Amino acid sequence: MTTLEDARALDVTDPLGPMRERFALADGVIYLDGNSLGPLPRQTIDRQHDAVTRQWGEDLIRSWNDNDWIGAPQRIGSKIAALIGAKPHEVVVTDSVSVNLFKLIVAAVATQPDRRQIFFLNVNLTTDIYTAGGAAGVLADHIVQTEQADDLADALGPDSALLMLTHVHYKTGARHNMEVLTEKAHDAGALALWDLSHSVGAIPVDLNGCGVDLAVGCGYKYLNGGPGAPAFLYVHEDLQDGLRSPLSGWMGHEAPFEFRDDYAPAPGISRFLCGTPPVLSLLALESGVELFGDTDMAQIATKSAALFDLFADWMDERCENHGLTLVTPRDPARRGSHISYTHPDGWPIIQALIERGVIGDFRAPDILRFGLTPLYTSHEDVWQAVDILGEILDDEIWREPRFSQAKAVT
Amino acid sequence: MTTLEDARALDVTDPLGPMRERFALADGVIYLDGNSLGPLPRQTIDRQHDAVTRQWGEDLIRSWNDNDWIGAPQRIGSKIAALIGAKPHEVVVTDSVSVNLFKLIVAAVATQPDRRQIFFLNVNLTTDIYTAGGAAGVLADHIVQTEQADDLADALGPDSALLMLTHVHYKTGARHNMEVLTEKAHDAGALALWDLSHSVGAIPVDLNGCGVDLAVGCGYKYLNGGPGAPAFLYVHEDLQDGLRSPLSGWMGHEAPFEFRDDYAPAPGISRFLCGTPPVLSLLALESGVELFGDTDMAQIATKSAALFDLFADWMDERCENHGLTLVTPRDPARRGSHISYTHPDGWPIIQALIERGVIGDFRAPDILRFGLTPLYTSHEDVWQAVDILGEILDDEIWREPRFSQAKAVT
Numbered sequence: 001m002t003t004l005e006d007a008r009a010l011d012v013t014d015p016l017g018p019m020r021e022r023f024a025l026a027d028g029v030i031y032l033d034g035n036s037l038g039p040l041p042r043q044t045i046d047r048q049h050d051a052v053t054r055q056w057g058e059d060l061i062r063s064w065n066d067n068d069w070i071g072a073p074q075r076i077g078s079k080i081a082a083l084i085g086a087k088p089h090e091v092v093v094t095d096s097v098s099v100n101l102f103k104l105i106v107a108a109v110a111t112q113p114d115r116r117q118i119f120f121l122n123v124n125l126t127t128d129i130y131t132a133g134g135a136a137g138v139l140a141d142h143i144v145q146t147e148q149a150d151d152l153a154d155a156l157g158p159d160s161a162l163l164m165l166t167h168v169h170y171k172t173g174a175r176h177n178m179e180v181l182t183e184k185a186h187d188a189g190a191l192a193l194w195d196l197s198h199s200v201g202a203i204p205v206d207l208n209g210c211g212v213d214l215a216v217g218c219g220y221k222y223l224n225g226g227p228g229a230p231a232f233l234y235v236h237e238d239l240q241d242g243l244r245s246p247l248s249g250w251m252g253h254e255a256p257f258e259f260r261d262d263y264a265p266a267p268g269i270s271r272f273l274c275g276t277p278p279v280l281s282l283l284a285l286e287s288g289v290e291l292f293g294d295t296d297m298a299q300i301a302t303k304s305a306a307l308f309d310l311f312a313d314w315m316d317e318r319c320e321n322h323g324l325t326l327v328t329p330r331d332p333a334r335r336g337s338h339i340s341y342t343h344p345d346g347w348p349i350i351q352a353l354i355e356r357g358v359i360g361d362f363r364a365p366d367i368l369r370f371g372l373t374p375l376y377t378s379h380e381d382v383w384q385a386v387d388i389l390g391e392i393l394d395d396e397i398w399r400e401p402r403f404s405q406a407k408a409v410t
Numbered sequence: 411m412t413t414l415e416d417a418r419a420l421d422v423t424d425p426l427g428p429m430r431e432r433f434a435l436a437d438g439v440i441y442l443d444g445n446s447l448g449p450l451p452r453q454t455i456d457r458q459h460d461a462v463t464r465q466w467g468e469d470l471i472r473s474w475n476d477n478d479w480i481g482a483p484q485r486i487g488s489k490i491a492a493l494i495g496a497k498p499h500e501v502v503v504t505d506s507v508s509v510n511l512f513k514l515i516v517a518a519v520a521t522q523p524d525r526r527q528i529f530f531l532n533v534n535l536t537t538d539i540y541t542a543g544g545a546a547g548v549l550a551d552h553i554v555q556t557e558q559a560d561d562l563a564d565a566l567g568p569d570s571a572l573l574m575l576t577h578v579h580y581k582t583g584a585r586h587n588m589e590v591l592t593e594k595a596h597d598a599g600a601l602a603l604w605d606l607s608h609s610v611g612a613i614p615v616d617l618n619g620c621g622v623d624l625a626v627g628c629g630y631k632y633l634n635g636g637p638g639a640p641a642f643l644y645v646h647e648d649l650q651d652g653l654r655s656p657l658s659g660w661m662g663h664e665a666p667f668e669f670r671d672d673y674a675p676a677p678g679i680s681r682f683l684c685g686t687p688p689v690l691s692l693l694a695l696e697s698g699v700e701l702f703g704d705t706d707m708a709q710i711a712t713k714s715a716a717l718f719d720l721f722a723d724w725m726d727e728r729c730e731n732h733g734l735t736l737v738t739p740r741d742p743a744r745r746g747s748h749i750s751y752t753h754p755d756g757w758p759i760i761q762a763l764i765e766r767g768v769i770g771d772f773r774a775p776d777i778l779r780f781g782l783t784p785l786y787t788s789h790e791d792v793w794q795a796v797d798i799l800g801e802i803l804d805d806e807i808w809r810e811p812r813f814s815q816a817k818a819v820t
Contacts, residue, residue: 024467024757033471040467045459048690052458056637057434057450061443069637096685098659106548125635127660127685130673134658138516138548153731172671212759220686225464227689248544249508250537258774259581275506275537276630278481279637280458280690364668 003315007383010310016303016374022291023224023376024356027110027400030381030388031279032360035198035218035331035338035371039096042288051283063148069279074250074270080223080232083292084196084215085206090240093219093232093285094277097197098131099247100216100233103272103309105135105162107243108191108214115189128166129193139292156188168198168336171367175199175335179210185310186211197221202337202373203304204297213239223292223375224339225285232256233272240268249274279370291375294406303374311339311382327367338371348403352392355403358385412724420720426713426784432701433634433786440779440791440798442770445748445781448634452776454697461693479689483661484680486696490633493702494606494625495616500650502679503629503695504643504687507607508541509727510626510643510656513682515545515572517653518554518601518624522571525599534800539571542574548656549562562591566598578608578746581777583738585609589620596621601649607631612747612783613714614707623649627785632783635695635700650678659684672679701785713784715742720783721749721782721792730801748781758813762802765813768795808819 011017023033024040031039055063064070078088094100099313103165129144136142147155156163163185168175178194185192194213199205201222201395207215213236237242244265250256251273267273312326343349343366350362360370372382390400421427434450435441441449465473474480488498504510514743539554546552557565566573573595588604595602603624609615615756617625623646624716626744629639643654654675660666661683664676675681722736753759753776760772782792802808 024463026468029470037471039464039470040462045463045467048462049455049459051452052636052694053434053455056447057455058436060439060441060449061447061771063637094661094688095505095509098685099505099657102657129671130658133539133673134656137654137658138656139628192539194803226462227473228686228692230688231685244546244547247509247512248540248546248547249506251508252542253540261539275508277506277637278640278688278691281691282638295513318502331574348783354472358471359473 002310002317002383004380004383007310007379010306014303014379015299016295019291019295019375020378025376028357030358032370032372032377032381034224034360034371034373035202035221035378036361037220037227038222038288038373039376040226041224041288041291043291044226044284047287048280048284051280056280072279072282072286073273075278076282076289077232077269079286079289079293080200080217080242081234083210083212083297084200084203084217084234085204086234089206089269090207090237091280092272093230093234093282095231097195097216097218097231098127099197099274100149100231100272101128101131101193102135103233103245103247104193104214104216104243104275105132105164106139106232108116108193108244109139109161110244111242112191115159115161128164133162134139137214138139152184156190157266158189160185160188160190162193164193164195166195166198168203169342170198171363173198173335173338173340175203175329175333178205178212182210182212187346197338198338198346200281201292204301204302207234208236212236217290219285223285224279224375226288228281229285229288230277230282235269235272238299240271243271245274247270247274251275251277255284295375298388300374304372306330307374307377307379307382308335308337308339311370311386314383314386315389318386319393322393324368327356338369340367340369342366343368345398346348347405348398349389349392351403352398352400353385356388356392358388360385411792412720412727413462414790414793417720417789420716421791424713424789425709426613426705427788429701429705432789435786437666440765440768440795442768442780442782442787442791442795443633444634444777444786445612446771447630447637447781447785448632448698449696451634451701453701454636456599457697458690458694461690466690475807480539480698482689482692485682486692486699487679489644489696489699489703493707494610494627494644495614495618495620495728496644497647499646499786500565500617501642501645502682503640503692504683505641507605507626507628507641509684510640510641510682511538511541511603511605512545513657513684514603514624514626514643514645514653515542515574516549516656518603518679519549519571520654521652522601525569525571534724538574538576550658555565556667562594565760566594566600568599570595570598570600572603572729574603574605576605576608578607581737581750581773581779583608583745583748583750585613585739585743588615588622592620592622598771611702617644617646620644626663628706629695633810634696634698634785636691636698638691639695639698640687640692645679645682650681653681655682655684656686661685705785708811711782714782717748717784717787717789717792718745718747719740720789721780721796724796725751730804731801735780737770746772747783748779750780751778753774753778755808758808759802761813762808763795763799763809766773766798766802768798770795
């Protein structure tokens with residue numbers, strides 16, 4: 001039997017335990033939805049106030065220089081690079097994941113003119129599939145094709161231009177093998193583009209070590225950058241000057257302040273910028289990313305695995321015979337940092353949990369999803385969450401009509 | 411002779427005078443750069459604090475419903491619609507001007523398959539030209555062609571798909587005749603797309619009255635939405651369901667929370683959304699836009715014209731024989747709300763002005779630009795700014811070496 005004391009004992013020796021105090025999480029809330037929206041870092045309150053009142057209010061237009069707003073996309077990008085095995089000049093913060101995917105898909109395919117330019121997708125975020133479809137709609141003669149990972153070696157061939165993959169699946173939490181699949185793409189002469197939205201900040205990522213060509217990722221999940229925080233993109237240094245973004249806005253120009261009529265892309269990663277960035281959201285992201293400077297990804301990965309094992313083991317004991325099925329792989333190398341179960345009544349069960357202060361989320365049609373975020377989730381949180389879920393299931397509290405009525409949102 | 415007392419007398423009867431107190435502008439600063447970055451509305455300080463600490467910090471993921479983050483792009487869009495002669499459901503806030511232009515160009519051209527699909531551009535923002543070039547690069551067989559307004563009637567023809575125009579020119583302040591040029595486009599069977607970045611919130615715009623098909627605009631200039639605030643786009647209601655954005659992200663899906671694999675665009679204006687919006691920047695924009703609810707555009711236009719006349723007349727008296735040439739049309743119907751002069755030493759002159767607390771800006775190669783923003787610029791501000799410029803020119807203060815050394819930014 002896994003006891004509350006066991007969980008508390010793990011918290012005592014947790015090197016990341018003190019990080020919890022860096023977040024403004026209310027007492028009585030067990031927040032297991034950081035994989036959807038990371039919570040507010042305490043330091044972000046003052047930093048955002050400074051961004052609004054001093055940088056914008058007092059320094060006004062001069063802030064582009066004096067507070068280096070102009071350098072923020074590259075500056076924050078270099079901090080994210082340290083979390084994903086990239087060089088500082090290989091990452092830039094800009095736009096949304098969807099917009100960045102579009103840029104990289106169109107730019108990458110243009111470098112493969114001798115190929116029939118088929119995209120191979122695997123189980124991806126739906127927005128990735130939507131974006132790829134939109135890009136293919138613009139690029140005549142391109143086909144978006146979906147394959148399963150196991151069939152990839154057979155499917156990839158001389159016509160393949162680009163392999164797009166989501167590192168960690170947003171529903172199941174299953175993780176693809178970045179090194180192996182990138183190599184398969186390269187063996188076929190295709191480029192590899194990875195979506196890190198559900199892995200950056202949660203598990204170790206080694207883009208350079210795996211030879212990854214292109215990547216995108218989300219700022220508002222594990223990076224705790226605030227709601228809808230700008231996204232980032234990565235382009236391997238060897239590819240940067242050979243790629244042209246189809247979204248050629250003024251911030252990606254080699255000399256944006258010369259206001260010339262002709263477009264010349266900036267050298268390096270800056271050419272993937274487009275319009276003026278949303279500075280307030282950008283600076284909130286920087287604050288979130290900087291918290292990682294006081295940790296290391298190995299500690300984070302170790303705790304992620306420990307939280308997962310505690311959750312899964314305690315679920316086996318506490319919630320057995322209630323119809324919940326674990327859909328996340330148990331092998332730490334094959335998963336991210338959230339754990340998912342299926343249950344036909346997943347929606348009302350999650351609503352009942354939220355009423356009890358345990359915030360997980362639901363993904364249609366039947367997935368209960370719990371983010372296990374090493375920076376601020378304690379082992380006791382995990383134990384209590386499972387125990388409360390057990391009570392809700394034992395007493396069939398979720399069958400109360402009000403839990404079926406609420407509306408779903410992200 | 412225009413005297414300080416004349417200017418003060420105009421302030422006494424100015425119905426917009428009390429609006430000045432709604433902005434957090436420091437004493438001693440005459441801010442004539444609101445056409446580049448609008449200043450901070452006082453109410454935005456508390457509202458942004460609430461967005462950070464309560465909405466994000468306490469309500470967390472529930473804010474998508476409970477604080478209607480999910481409806482913000484349409485809600486703020488409908489408030490902007492009231493300023494530009496559009497229906498509430500014809501405007502949505504999303505992405506940047508550059509990204510929105512790309513969406514609309516590609517979507518519009520696809521509806522004109524029987525045309526050689528030439529874009530006609532006129533004197534536009536450089537980012538508009540860059541974006542059109544990027545779109546043409548993606549769309550095979552499309553040509554971006556630049557014409558002068560006077561030649562448009564001859565240039566537009568049966569091959570024309572789209573006319574793109576900037577309503578007010580970012581350098582000269584010259585305004586195109588929206589009604590006449592839109593009609594010329596329509597006469598040729600082309601669609602008309604207007605960039606309102608330098609007119610929205612500064613002068614009256616009547617998109618519906620002029621029969622405009624498509625428009626984009628900026629949130630961080632006259633709308634005072636904060637640095638890099640999200641942009642907006644307008645699509646005439648009759649065109650919405652016939653256009654498809656090439657940037658098909660999940661927020662533009664008809665059922666974004668069903669996470670289906672197939673993409674089906676939302677009905678109406680929402681289909682032009684793409685990824686998750688930067689909520690903190692979005693809510694700052696909403697605060698700025700709401701200030702306009704206590705004014706009306708006729709008042710704003712009247713004061714804009716009065717500030718312009720005062721500036722131009724007083725310049726003629728105070729700064730004559732100093733080599734400054736007015737490049738903005740004097741006719742109120744032919745200009746926006748900023749006034750521009752050329753001078754071969756424009757850069758050091760602007761730097762000297764900034765040191766004296768008069769914040770205008772410089773645009774290469776030789777433009778001195780002053781935003782005359784009716785919500786917070788007083789007639790006395792205008793008088794003092796011109797007088798200080800006169801002193802700098804009389805005493806040749808701008809020749810001091812330090813004014814030539816600073817670096818240029820936006």
